[in-house]
Amino acid sequence: MKPTVGLIGLGLMGGPMGRNLLRAGFPLVVWNRTKAKADELVREGAKLAADPRGVAEQADVLITIVSDPAALEEVLFGAKDAGKSSGALDGLRRGSTLIESSTVSPELARRVAAACAERGVDFLDAPVTGGTWGAQKGELVFMIGGKAEVLERVKPVLEAVGKKFLLLGPNGAGQTVKLGMNLLLALQVDAFAEALALVTSAGVPAEKLMEVLQSSMARSGVLDVKAPMMVKGEFPASFPLRLMHKDVRLALELARDKGVTLPCGAAAYATYSSVLNASKDDPDFSAVARFWKR
Amino acid sequence: MKPTVGLIGLGLMGGPMGRNLLRAGFPLVVWNRTKAKADELVREGAKLAADPRGVAEQADVLITIVSDPAALEEVLFGAKDAGKSSGALDGLRRGSTLIESSTVSPELARRVAAACAERGVDFLDAPVTGGTWGAQKGELVFMIGGKAEVLERVKPVLEAVGKKFLLLGPNGAGQTVKLGMNLLLALQVDAFAEALALVTSAGVPAEKLMEVLQSSMARSGVLDVKAPMMVKGEFPASFPLRLMHKDVRLALELARDKGVTLPCGAAAYATYSSVLNASKDDPDFSAVARFWKR
Numbered sequence: 001m002k003p004t005v006g007l008i009g010l011g012l013m014g015g016p017m018g019r020n021l022l023r024a025g026f027p028l029v030v031w032n033r034t035k036a037k038a039d040e041l042v043r044e045g046a047k048l049a050a051d052p053r054g055v056a057e058q059a060d061v062l063i064t065i066v067s068d069p070a071a072l073e074e075v076l077f078g079a080k081d082a083g084k085s086s087g088a089l090d091g092l093r094r095g096s097t098l099i100e101s102s103t104v105s106p107e108l109a110r111r112v113a114a115a116c117a118e119r120g121v122d123f124l125d126a127p128v129t130g131g132t133w134g135a136q137k138g139e140l141v142f143m144i145g146g147k148a149e150v151l152e153r154v155k156p157v158l159e160a161v162g163k164k165f166l167l168l169g170p171n172g173a174g175q176t177v178k179l180g181m182n183l184l185l186a187l188q189v190d191a192f193a194e195a196l197a198l199v200t201s202a203g204v205p206a207e208k209l210m211e212v213l214q215s216s217m218a219r220s221g222v223l224d225v226k227a228p229m230m231v232k233g234e235f236p237a238s239f240p241l242r243l244m245h246k247d248v249r250l251a252l253e254l255a256r257d258k259g260v261t262l263p264c265g266a267a268a269y270a271t272y273s274s275v276l277n278a279s280k281d282d283p284d285f286s287a288v289a290r291f292w293k294r
Numbered sequence: 295m296k297p298t299v300g301l302i303g304l305g306l307m308g309g310p311m312g313r314n315l316l317r318a319g320f321p322l323v324v325w326n327r328t329k330a331k332a333d334e335l336v337r338e339g340a341k342l343a344a345d346p347r348g349v350a351e352q353a354d355v356l357i358t359i360v361s362d363p364a365a366l367e368e369v370l371f372g373a374k375d376a377g378k379s380s381g382a383l384d385g386l387r388r389g390s391t392l393i394e395s396s397t398v399s400p401e402l403a404r405r406v407a408a409a410c411a412e413r414g415v416d417f418l419d420a421p422v423t424g425g426t427w428g429a430q431k432g433e434l435v436f437m438i439g440g441k442a443e444v445l446e447r448v449k450p451v452l453e454a455v456g457k458k459f460l461l462l463g464p465n466g467a468g469q470t471v472k473l474g475m476n477l478l479l480a481l482q483v484d485a486f487a488e489a490l491a492l493v494t495s496a497g498v499p500a501e502k503l504m505e506v507l508q509s510s511m512a513r514s515g516v517l518d519v520k521a522p523m524m525v526k527g528e529f530p531a532s533f534p535l536r537l538m539h540k541d542v543r544l545a546l547e548l549a550r551d552k553g554v555t556l557p558c559g560a561a562a563y564a565t566y567s568s569v570l571n572a573s574k575d576d577p578d579f580s581a582v583a584r585f586w587k588r
Contacts, residue, residue, distance in 0.1 A: 106496060129506070129509075129510045129511070130510075131511070141506070141509045141510060143506055164509055166502070166505055166506055166509070168498055168502040168506070169497070169498050169499075169502065172496075173497075173498050173502070176492075176493055176496040176497070176498045177493055177498055177502060177503055177506050179492065179493075180489040180490075180492050180493035180498075180503055181489070181503070181506055181507060181510060181512055183485075183488060183489050183492060184485050184486060184488075184489040184507065184512045185510075185511060185512050187481065187482075187484075187485035187488065187489075187558065188481075188482060188485055188512065188514070190481075190558050191477075191478050191481035191482055191485060191558060192478060194477060194478075194481065194556045194557075194558055194559050195474040195475070195477050195478040195481075196474075197549075197554050197556070198470075198473065198474050198477060198545060198548060198549050198552070198554060198556065198559075199470055199471055199473075199474035201549070201552035201553070201554045202400060202466075202470040202548060202552055203463070203467075203470070204462055204463050204467050204470045204471055204474075205463075208460070208462040208463065208467070208471060209471055209474055209475070211460055212423070212435070212437055212460055212462070212471050212475055213475060213478065215423070215435045215458055215460070216423045216424075216435065216475060216479075216515070217423070217425070217479060217515035217516060217519055217520075218475055218478045218479050218482065218514075218515060218516075219514065219515045220482070220512075220513065220514035220515065220516070221510070221511035221512060221513045221514065222511060222512075222514070225511055226511075251492060254492060254496060255491075255492050255495070258492070258495035258496055259495070260491050260492060260495045260586065262488045262491070262492065263488075263561040263562070263564060263565050264481065264484050264485060264488055264558045264561045264562055264565070265488050265492075266561070267557040267558045267560070267561040268557070268558055270557060271557050271558070292554065
């Protein structure tokens with residue numbers, strides 16, 4: 001019999017992950033802060049729990065994928081002034097596994113790992129990459145911190161939603177690499193935006209720059225995926241700017257803790273902040289290009 | 295009969311270009327500031343001129359590829375206090391063509407274009423990409439500003455040294471796009487160095503970061519070509535840091551002229567400057583990673 005999977009967070013990533021878990025035949029229990037987002041999954045066979053704790057109580061494997069550290073602390077530790085905690089941690093059974101796929105600090109990941117260990121619960125920090133497209137296709141890449149034997153045990157569950165499961169070190173290592181990757185992506189997109197602003201301000205059309213870059217060492221995934229939208233000035237959210245802004249902040253906080261200076265990281269964070277504050281919509285992070293359009 | 299080609303500048307790029315021009319059967323006249331660098335080409339059949347003007351006087355097509363704007367001004371305009379100018383411009387015959395392949399400002403390119411026009415000389419700004427490897431294989435990509443009919447006329451010469459000839463706009467457009475491209479490359483390399491410093495400072499080996507990046511949208515030419523050397527801490531010069539430093543400066547100067555701010559460009563320039571000042575060797579620009587090793 002397949003293990004029961006709990007899923008907390010049904011946003012751009014969690015929603016499609018839930019659908020793929022159902023398709024693969026896993027009994028699924030879900031919870032989401034905005035209840036309406038659970039409706040479709042419930043129609044497709046998922047059970048809705050009353051609170052995060054209710055999900056955890058029924059789960060052999062619990063996956064959390066929420067938008068930021070504050071949301072994760074709330075669903076795991078519960079409202080602090082409540083009598084009986086509504087948090088998922090207090091619902092997890094001994095011998096169950098928590099797979100934490102939100103992007104948070106390595107320090108928070110290790111704090112959750114310690115709380116799990118106290119309860120006899122296995123823990124993996126396992127943030128993902130691949131975007132909404134990867135989530136829909138079930139082709140996410142997982143960056144994992146934790147023990148190999150725990151990963152082996154939950155692999156059948158992860159294989160319903162992902163295609164690569166990279167074990168990077170002990171708990172926290174998954175989050176560390178994810179922050180490094182998103183720092184790099186944020187900087188690559190900002191770098192293209194700066195080059196674009198420079199060249200077009202000097203009177204050369206963006207298309208000419210693109211043509212040259214595709215023939216050079218400057219070619220990149222960002223150039224293939226993000227640059228065409230940036231040239232058009234269209235920014236439908238694949239990975240929202242507000243989340244990338246949060247991830248760059250987490251990267252800068254980790255760097256500060258380790259005594260590392262990130263001059264470009266800091267400069268880009270200011271640029272992303274400026275665009276986030278000025279944007280009235282909820283654009284993709286490639287909307288950083290708007291910085292040069294005002 | 296093939297046109298006589300003049301070549302001024304026999305460095306990492308110009309040297310192999312000269313060799314390919316000889317192999318393609320073009321009569322070749324050369325000059326270089328450091329005379330010894332001409333020896334091998336002369337043995338292979340090139341004629342050595344006494345000064346830049348001497349090259350220009352014999353050339354149907356003159357190619358200049360020197361290290362920076364100051365060197366270019368010197369070879370084109372000649373020593374200012376001399377009686378008879380030794381500069382190439384005064385040697386160029388009416389109806390000849392100057393192909394300027396150094397990386398300089400668009401403004402200097404247009405100034406040279408104007409000086410050529412006064413003398414009835416055609417002009418293309420045509421900086422290159424492809425590195426020393428591309429120069430050796432004759433597979434350079436040319437970014438060209440100028441007239442299509444001039445490009446058509448000199449294409450047989452360019453085809454001896456390059457494989458792509460992208461006409462990007464009027465004079466200056468080639469340099470504009472080149473500065474945009476090198477700004478982007480400098481930022482991509484710096485961005486990888488920052489992500490590498492972050493992840494390794496937090497205890498995760500560089501190889502783990504690389505493995506994840508190759509599976510993500512963060513994949514890039516820089517990741518393929520430069521990152522493996524940066525992880526090893528080895529920086530043999532393919533494109534020297536001192537030249538990239540100069541190109542980022544030119545990009546920032548162009549941005550200032552156009553009223554464009556480049557926050558990451560400025561931050562990266564400071565980082566490259568710091569490493570350039572501290573380096574006792576002549577490393578590749580990927581040595582910016584040394585910033586985090588001290």
